[in-house]
Amino acid sequence: MVKVRLSQKLFTEAEVVDLTGICREHLRRVANEKHLGTIATALIAGERAESWLFTNGDLMILTRLHSACQH
Secondary structure, eight states: OOOOOTTOOEEEHHHHHHHHOOOHHHHHHHHHHHTOSEEEEEEETTEEEEEEEEEHHHHHHHHHHOOOOOO
16 A cells, blocks of 8 residues: 555656655556657756656556566
8 A cells, every 4th residue: 555645646667766665667668558648848057957757646547557577
């Protein structure tokens, strides 16, 4: 079970990794395959940076679809 604050609306990729135990590689694969989350893109110092943002609903679905990684 994952416990989060009720007032939190969005979770960053790093927060989801810490909460669920799913590694970034698997998290991105599952999110892409199941159309979960949103990709946030930004230009930082001329470089393109991408990060995933997840809602509370996405987080609940992710925990059902994938267990914590063992590697």
